[in-house]
Amino acid sequence: MPTKKKPQVTATPARRRELLDTAAEVFAEQGYNATTVRKIADHAGMLAGSLYYHFDSKESMLEEILRTFLDELWDGYDTVLGAELGPRETLEALVTESFREIDRHRAAVAIYQKESKQLVAQERFAFLAESQRKFEKAWLSTLERGVAAEVFRSDLDVRLTYRFVRDTVWVAASWYRPGGQHSPEEIARQYLSMVLDGIAVRE
Amino acid sequence: MPTKKKPQVTATPARRRELLDTAAEVFAEQGYNATTVRKIADHAGMLAGSLYYHFDSKESMLEEILRTFLDELWDGYDTVLGAELGPRETLEALVTESFREIDRHRAAVAIYQKESKQLVAQERFAFLAESQRKFEKAWLSTLERGVAAEVFRSDLDVRLTYRFVRDTVWVAASWYRPGGQHSPEEIARQYLSMVLDGIAVRE
DNA sequence: TAACCTACCAAACACTTGTTAGGGAAGGAT
């Protein structure tokens, strides 16, 4: 007799993704640790134990939410980076793509922002560290290319600039609401205008 | 016979603040919900129950940490706002003061960033909402004054700009380490240069 | 009709959580 069947792997992915979406929203709203499986089950209209028909554990839900988000994020980023644009155009495209991802995966981004720092220590979530390295490399090299090409200022600390740009983009997930008065593209445009040209009036 | 004495109020504040500092650091590192009172006690070299000689509850520790931080923050802010500087100088002073507060209250700022959104719903932490309103008013009015005086660009959404500036400043607490290679003033200078003049090279 | 699979419920499990009650050692005050 083989091992027990694992509906987690083969079951219809429709209900599964539905449950992951509600779980992601509760995680984002209340925080991962403060979210009990009973709360998730409540939002899904079922009992706590029933979740374990679809998932191994609470932690595996979190992992799948973050993995799905990062996979899609890197699809977009790799496309941009592979286009071999100039440094300024690359930065514009990365920022715009980021705000689009926030629009699509608001909950996952919020979770990532809040929890990734603690999760990355666990080997189960080592893929977060890998993603962070790729992320830093992509942004830093773009900024450095821009400095070399004299389209970005050379008197600013590149690493510091990277941190500011990175944080401001992603922290937008904490206040962004899809369907609001600003589209992701409009937010990206305003943000880029601020970061590239500054908010001070030019003489 | 009067009610039991409450050492929480009258006890020597030295040990009390010491414990709050270690608690703040554990809260900042692991997150409030993920931090057990036993972990705090471990870091303080005592047992969990002993904490309750000094404090009413885990929640009251959190409240005191945030209250202490916000009190000091507004001391600095009110001084700046009372100086009646021009809009650009006010913005510069607010940013610099913010980075100094991050330097002094790194842990508290990190906690505030992570938890305030969920805490503000509880009436016990209503003072967080009040602080946020004051904060928004101070920044928005400064930005609007700058636009009116034509020192800040008028084609940017003020509210959006406010959010970007606010978030980028405070999120720095997540990567800032006191004693690092950049002083708070140096970080403020670079940040202001980026926000005011942009990172693009001027023609 | 019978066998089976899917998706859930009901009830319990072992464990961790914040918190409390009683006690005691150390040291200063009387």
Add this chain to the structure above:
DNA sequence: ATCCTTCCCTAACAAGTGTTTGGTAGGTTA
């Protein structure tokens, strides 16, 4: 020498935690 205060420990508590086990209604397949 006695008392009192400070500060911590020991031991337990009730509630809440993630998870497991066995069962079952309803649809699908043989």
